[in-house]
Amino acid sequence: MRGLILSGGFGTRLRPLTYTGAKQLIPVANKPIIFYGIEALVDAGIKEIGIVIGDTAEEVKNTVGNGERWNITITYIPQEAPLGLAHAIKISKNFLKDEPFIMYLGDNLLKQGVYDLVKLFKNKKPNALILLTEVANPQEFGVAVVDEKGIVKKLIEKPKEPPSNFALVGVYLFDEVIFQAVEHLKPSWRNELEITDAIQWLLDNGFNVESQIVKGWWKDTGKPDDIIDANLLVLEDIKSSNKGTLIDSTIHGRVEIAEGAIIEKSIIRGPAIIGMNAKVSHAYIGPFSSIGDNVVIENSEIECSVIMEGAKINNLEKRIDRSIVGKNVVINQTDHSPRTHKFILGDQSYVQIIK
Numbered sequence: 608m609r610g611l612i613l614s615g616g617f618g619t620r621l622r623p624l625t626y627t628g629a630k631q632l633i634p635v636a637n638k639p640i641i642f643y644g645i646e647a648l649v650d651a652g653i654k655e656i657g658i659v660i661g662d663t664a665e666e667v668k669n670t671v672g673n674g675e676r677w678n679i680t681i682t683y684i685p686q687e688a689p690l691g692l693a694h695a696i697k698i699s700k701n702f703l704k705d706e707p708f709i710m711y712l713g714d715n716l717l718k719q720g721v722y723d724l725v726k727l728f729k730n731k732k733p734n735a736l737i738l739l740t741e742v743a744n745p746q747e748f749g750v751a752v753v754d755e756k757g758i759v760k761k762l763i764e765k766p767k768e769p770p771s772n773f774a775l776v777g778v779y780l781f782d783e784v785i786f787q788a789v790e791h792l793k794p795s796w797r798n799e800l801e802i803t804d805a806i807q808w809l810l811d812n813g814f815n816v817e818s819q820i821v822k823g824w825w826k827d828t829g830k831p832d833d834i835i836d837a838n839l840l841v842l843e844d845i846k847s848s849n850k851g852t853l854i855d856s857t858i859h860g861r862v863e864i865a866e867g868a869i870i871e872k873s874i875i876r877g878p879a880i881i882g883m884n885a886k887v888s889h890a891y892i893g894p895f896s897s898i899g900d901n902v903v904i905e906n907s908e909i910e911c912s913v914i915m916e917g918a919k920i921n922n923l924e925k926r927i928d929r930s931i932v933g934k935n936v937v938i939n940q941t942d943h944s945p946r947t948h949k950f951i952l953g954d955q956s957y958v959q960i961i962k
Contacts, residue, residue: 706783716840718824718840740773751771845877847877868885873887874892888903899913910926918932
């Protein structure tokens, strides 16, 4: 079985963060989101992975590489525009050949991984196996109607009046029949070849589509709050380790401190992660915070936030909470001003707070 990871799209809901980078490379617990998908496929025994790329192709290639770090082979598949998930399958046919494959959306996180799904697909050999989860807002997703055995009866993309609350998660397993389905599709009103239409074609033509319900949590990291929530969920499972230097500092709970980090006269409350060569001085880092590589935090308080590589935060009177701060952002307060701070700041931003 081969793997197909989608890493195109514009990430409009994550702007300004995605003006300067791919949404799949935003870090969660100091690791690019796409790495979690790659690792899930590798854990399921998949050795050949194709990554569909768009406008951020070079950044994705530079970050992910050729697969050597996971002892796999990665092939990049250019997509001229984000024309739908089924279009991504269509353009990947030469890579996928006629082998069964698993398609994984590169901005998704799945606690359970995909090992059990791949095993089930190989054993039962349906034409398609989709992953579902119950959601409170099914009108924002592709929705499935299933029977008591998990057999899929119908799919609808973002219905105004959802027939069920089972939404499609961004993980799909197919055999070669899916290519027949894709060839019969016409673009939707969004000018995309919809994966829900492709799966519906399978159903309409008598092919076997089965489903499984998500075990554990799943996150689609499409919006800033989703990134923060995903970071929280991943940090729940972090283990304590310290490869840095502690100077007159206190660590509470599970905290991972990377090599070269310096924690001076500060309090760190886990779960939290501190990246390589970060410097935290006279500061408080609260639970569910990810502090990236080469970040400097001085005389400030951070909690439940993602602070990306190279950011500098100095002398803030009020705590930063549930925020995302992009690469190399500078936030500096020159005088005390009594307000609470919340930021979604793209790379290279500079914020100065003056009373």
